[in-house]
Amino acid sequence: MSVLASLMSTLRTVCSTLTGAVGFAIVLVVMVCAIFAPWVATHNPDALDVMNRFAAPSGAHWLGTDHLGRDLFSRMVHGASVAMQIAILAIGMALTLGTTLGILAAYLPARSERFVLILFDVISSFPSLVLALAVVAVLGPSTGIVVVIVAVTLVPHFGRVARSQTLTLKNAPFLEAERILGASWPRLVFFHVLPNILGPLVILASMDIPVVITIEAGLSFLGLGVRPPLASWGTLIQDGYQYISQTWLPVVVSSVALGLATLGFTLFGEALRDAVDPRIGREH
Amino acid sequence: MQADTARYLASRLVTTALIVFGAMLLLFTLSSIVPGDPAAILLGPQATPEYSKRMISEMGLDQPIHIRLWRFFANVASGNLGIDIVSGRPVWGMITAVLPYTIVLTFSAIFLAVITGIPLGIFAATHRGSVMDSILAFISVAFIAVPGFVIAIFLLLIFAIWLNWLPVLGTSRSGDWLDEFRRMILPTVALSLGWVGFIARLVRTSMLEVMGENYIRTSRAYGLSERLITYKYALKNACIPTITILGLGIGRLLGGAVLIEIVFARPGLGRLIYDAISERNYPVVQGAVLVVVVVFVLVNLMVDLSYSAIDPRIRHGSSGGGAA
Numbered sequence: 001m002s003v004l005a006s007l008m009s010t011l012r013t014v015c016s017t018l019t020g021a022v023g024f025a026i027v028l029v030v031m032v033c034a035i036f037a038p039w040v041a042t043h044n045p046d047a048l049d050v051m052n053r054f055a056a057p058s059g060a061h062w063l064g065t066d067h068l069g070r071d072l073f074s075r076m077v078h079g080a081s082v083a084m085q086i087a088i089l090a091i092g093m094a095l096t097l098g099t100t101l102g103i104l105a106a107y108l109p110a111r112s113e114r115f116v117l118i119l120f121d122v123i124s125s126f127p128s129l130v131l132a133l134a135v136v137a138v139l140g141p142s143t144g145i146v147v148v149i150v151a152v153t154l155v156p157h158f159g160r161v162a163r164s165q166t167l168t169l170k171n172a173p174f175l176e177a178e179r180i181l182g183a184s185w186p187r188l189v190f191f192h193v194l195p196n197i198l199g200p201l202v203i204l205a206s207m208d209i210p211v212v213i214t215i216e217a218g219l220s221f222l223g224l225g226v227r228p229p230l231a232s233w234g235t236l237i238q239d240g241y242q243y244i245s246q247t248w249l250p251v252v253v254s255s256v257a258l259g260l261a262t263l264g265f266t267l268f269g270e271a272l273r274d275a276v277d278p279r280i281g282r283e284h
Numbered sequence: 285m286q287a288d289t290a291r292y293l294a295s296r297l298v299t300t301a302l303i304v305f306g307a308m309l310l311l312f313t314l315s316s317i318v319p320g321d322p323a324a325i326l327l328g329p330q331a332t333p334e335y336s337k338r339m340i341s342e343m344g345l346d347q348p349i350h351i352r353l354w355r356f357f358a359n360v361a362s363g364n365l366g367i368d369i370v371s372g373r374p375v376w377g378m379i380t381a382v383l384p385y386t387i388v389l390t391f392s393a394i395f396l397a398v399i400t401g402i403p404l405g406i407f408a409a410t411h412r413g414s415v416m417d418s419i420l421a422f423i424s425v426a427f428i429a430v431p432g433f434v435i436a437i438f439l440l441l442i443f444a445i446w447l448n449w450l451p452v453l454g455t456s457r458s459g460d461w462l463d464e465f466r467r468m469i470l471p472t473v474a475l476s477l478g479w480v481g482f483i484a485r486l487v488r489t490s491m492l493e494v495m496g497e498n499y500i501r502t503s504r505a506y507g508l509s510e511r512l513i514t515y516k517y518a519l520k521n522a523c524i525p526t527i528t529i530l531g532l533g534i535g536r537l538l539g540g541a542v543l544i545e546i547v548f549a550r551p552g553l554g555r556l557i558y559d560a561i562s563e564r565n566y567p568v569v570q571g572a573v574l575v576v577v578v579v580f581v582l583v584n585l586m587v588d589l590s591y592s593a594i595d596p597r598i599r600h601g602s603s604g605g606g607a608a
Contacts, residue, residue, distance in 0.1 A: 019421075019422065019425070118299060118302060121299055121303070122299075122302060122303045122306050125303045125580065125581055125584060126303075126307065126577065126580075127536070127538050127539050127576055127577065127580050128539065129536075129539030129540075129542060129543075130538065130539055130542065130557070130573055130576045130577070131310075131573065131577075133542070133557050133558070133561060133569065133573065134310075134311060134314060134557075134569055134570065134573040135314065136561065137314075137557075137560070137561040137564070137566060137569040138314045138315075138317060138566065139317075210429055214431040217431060218431060218433060218543050221433060221543065222542075222543070222546065222558060224561065237433075237434070237437065241437060241547070244437075244440070244441065244445065245445070248441055248445070251437060251441070252438075252441070255434045255437055255438065258431065258434055259429075259430040259431070259434050262429045262430060262431060263425070263426055263429040263430060265429075266425060266428065266429035267425060267429070270425070
């Protein structure tokens, strides 16, 4: 079965449950908004129109405008793009680093393996949001810092799974056969171990997307993540929250967008896990 | 057996110490790259160069880095977290002044999550496959997935602004317990909902797992009542994962409490850190973050130990799997 065909059949399984289908639909909408943001958005998300602030939803502004008269719908669409970029960057980094450390730990002698595991324990024992606050306090708010902090906190997540998967695979007869035939270490890892452990890691990655979106939005809501005027769901909620006593529309619209997105990705990630391997990522 | 237990205890203690050490090292490293001169911030723009130089040497900032590191550790060990560079008050005092607010909020949230999550989980497990089970499953995911501060904003909007049922912001200053209780309701609910979902799901899955075990079947064969089996045997074993999750949860709850405190303008550690960041008041950030890390690590240690006390099967080699 080709990769595409197996992907399609997995998706079909995901969508066979109501929650999976709803999740997939939301994920699809968010992805379309993220990738095609400039075309989906009806206005320039940063165009000010102060005379027209807090406008009610209309044909021109589908979801109304914010406190500076910026089009809320367009800002939300661009917010999706920011959220997805940060999620993909952070998770990509965590996945790469975690998998490397995890495979390494499985092959290292017991003493070094123990060191890597303690490192994982130490990282996951940090209350990450609070740690992020300390870093931001020193280095100032920026998107790059958010990405790095989130990536580091997710490393143990991938590392542990990569290690335990590699351990179950390590003594498999086909790897032994390869080794006896003289396959080099890199060849073993890249051509045999990695492809066999990647599945669970990818599912884990998809389940981490809502987590990253939440952290980014939380930090940006505090004004410690994505900097205004860049539209992120967190900064949008912050903008709306400041004017909550004047108008509830902006804060409700942006919170609903964030809530729906995290819900959609969670539903999708869980349906994906149940479709492929229900044992993955159960620790949280 | 005894030796094993002692070794396990020792290794957990070492890891805990390492984590605190790592946290302190990190915070110290951050403090040494903090931009801006704390002495200048403390003295204000009118400070003469001589005066600020004296201040710097008084604060020990002109010492070589290893001496400053040593001093930092020695100070922290003796309970001295430095002084607030804006007001000049000791950081430790500022933290102990607000810590009770955060602790009360965190524990009320856990309490609420446990007393609602466990019954919901039992209900879902004993009514497996029913419509209510599916509805509960969806509600649980929604609670878990939607960020706590979004829930907080909605609660604020609905109950405080639209319906005007509960006081909006802050804490009670007068020491009026009833008023304080009313002000606690929304933040507690906002902080706990995610955990209600978590616990409900966890209890449901673990109970269903336990119900399939041989000893439950045996109890049924002996004619024990379904009620006794469910509540005494199944629930007891289903509680173990709940306790672990709570241990992990304290850290996330503390993180979440930061946001909740800010949404509801409540005093607390989160609020303290947040305000200190906007003033670039690094000693306060450093001290407060360190306290959060220590509290978090100690709670984790306690949970770990109580976990192995409840179920003696899980005691050693826990650092291995990680997926437990």
